[in-house]
Amino acid sequence: MGEPIQGSASSGPPVIGPPGRLGGPIQTSGPSGPAAIGPPALLRAEALTKRFGAALALDALDLEIAPGEFFALLGGSGSGKSTLLRIIAGFEAPDSGRLLLDGRDLLGTPPWARPVNMMFQSYALFPHMSVADNVAYGLRRARTAKDEIARRVAAALAMVGLDGLGARRPHQLSGGQKQRVALARSLVMRPRLLLLDEPLGALDAGLRERTGFELRALQRETGAAFVMVTHDQEEALALADRVAVLQAGRVAQVGPPRAIYERPASRFVARFLGAANVLEGRATEGRFDSAEAGATFAGEIPPCTVAVALRPERIVIAPGAQGPNTATGVVEDVAFRGDESLLVVRLSGGAALRVAHAEEDGTPPDRGASVTLAWDAASVVALPA
Numbered sequence: 242m243g244e245p246i247q248g249s250a251s252s253g254p255p256v257i258g259p260p261g262r263l264g265g266p267i268q269t270s271g272p273s274g275p276a277a278i279g280p281p282a283l284l285r286a287e288a289l290t291k292r293f294g295a296a297l298a299l300d301a302l303d304l305e306i307a308p309g310e311f312f313a314l315l316g317g318s319g320s321g322k323s324t325l326l327r328i329i330a331g332f333e334a335p336d337s338g339r340l341l342l343d344g345r346d347l348l349g350t351p352p353w354a355r356p357v358n359m360m361f362q363s364y365a366l367f368p369h370m371s372v373a374d375n376v377a378y379g380l381r382r383a384r385t386a387k388d389e390i391a392r393r394v395a396a397a398l399a400m401v402g403l404d405g406l407g408a409r410r411p412h413q414l415s416g417g418q419k420q421r422v423a424l425a426r427s428l429v430m431r432p433r434l435l436l437l438d439e440p441l442g443a444l445d446a447g448l449r450e451r452t453g454f455e456l457r458a459l460q461r462e463t464g465a466a467f468v469m470v471t472h473d474q475e476e477a478l479a480l481a482d483r484v485a486v487l488q489a490g491r492v493a494q495v496g497p498p499r500a501i502y503e504r505p506a507s508r509f510v511a512r513f514l515g516a517a518n519v520l521e522g523r524a525t526e527g528r529f530d531s532a533e534a535g536a537t538f539a540g541e542i543p544p545c546t547v548a549v550a551l552r553p554e555r556i557v558i559a560p561g562a563q564g565p566n567t568a569t570g571v572v573e574d575v576a577f578r579g580d581e582s583l584l585v586v587r588l589s590g591g592a593a594l595r596v597a598h599a600e601e602d603g604t605p606p607d608r609g610a611s612v613t614l615a616w617d618a619a620s621v622v623a624l625p626a
């Protein structure tokens with residue numbers, strides 16, 4: 242008696258932090274990225290494949306999640322994010338492949354016996370139950386002792402900043418508060434791995450940012466690994482220790498946000514992350530000629546390069562500049578963004594280039610102005626596919 246259903250979960254780090262809440266002692270249990278010889282993976286997916294009729298939802302997907310990391314699965318609609326989450330939770334079985342937790346097979350374990358908990362986007366709260374009963378639900382099903390349930394529910398509600406609201410019904414709560422109840426209901430089970438399906442999707446913009454930071458604080462406090470599904474690039478890059486970009490049921494790239502942002506591995510990733518300019522062209526002898534840019538890019542250009550990525554903030558207005566790594570064009574649009582303006586420049590080759598113009602560099606050029614642009618060789622990211 243008294244143990245949560247997730248058997249091995251009880252040996253994990255304690256969920257119950259000091260009373261108070263977010264911002265308690267920070268547990269540095271998890272690495273923030275993959276090491277060359279890293280700690281053993283908490284979760285390892287090997288060649289996971291799942292078909293729904295003709296649709297290939299997961300295509301021999303490989304992935305590793307480290308203990309205590311905040312991991313984001315980022316991908317467009319239909320890329321396989323939800324399918325992967327549902328397979329990890331045990332609501333769906335793959336056609337082939339392996340899934341290991343702490344090196345042990347997870348696929349043979351029923352959902353309720355996995356040290357894994359899933360928070361649904363809809364929150365899935367029971368409307369007829371109080372907040373406290375909603376949070377207690379999993380512990381009751383696991384036949385946990387009454388006094389332990391009371392203690393753990395109170396601690397979980399305090400942890401998400403809802404102490405005192407245990408007697409309310411879900412309909413008496415705001416959207417953000419409902420989300421906290423759903424979180425408390427997951428965390429009270431002390432999962433090793435918490436799966437979050439678009440956890441910020443239903444919140445308005447102001448609440449999203451705050452809740453995002455709180456999620457990270459909770460993740461550190463509990464020491465559980467969090468795997469968050471999102472289609473929002475900024476959210477994934479802002480919150481996660483590591484991000485996997487999914488493309489058609491495979492991992493297109495995985496790594497820390499900065500690495501993915503600065504060194505996208507393919508045109509798909511560069512375009513999906515949205516912020517970079519991607520220019521097509523041809524590589525010849527260490528140079529890259531792009532007809533659509535009307536420019537030559539010099540830098541580290543392997544022969545297999547099919548496109549280059551160039552970030553808007555790496556481009557400067559450089560009157561009179563000539564030669565490789567320069568281009569000319571006409572300012573088509575200027576968007577004010579506070580500390581910078583984003584210019585859209587129509588290049589002589591026809592492509593539109595986004596250029597960030599910092600406030601401290603003076604007044605941005607007007608729409609219709611002709612400009613010469615330049616960038617460093619080190620800013621040119623060669624894309625091999």
Ligand SMILES: Nc1ncnc2c1ncn2[C@@H]1O[C@H](COP(=O)(O)OP(=O)(O)OP(=O)(O)O)[C@@H](O)[C@H]1O
Pocket residue numbers: 293294296297298316317318319320321322323324325472
């Ligand atoms: N139950 C199902 N029956 C049939 N096809 C399915 C089912 N679930 C998923 N699929 C298909 O599998 C592919 C991957 O779907 P999945 O829901 O995993 O994508 P996703 O990345 O989560 O997308 P979204 O962001 O739109 O939720 C899609 O082509 C989808 O249509």
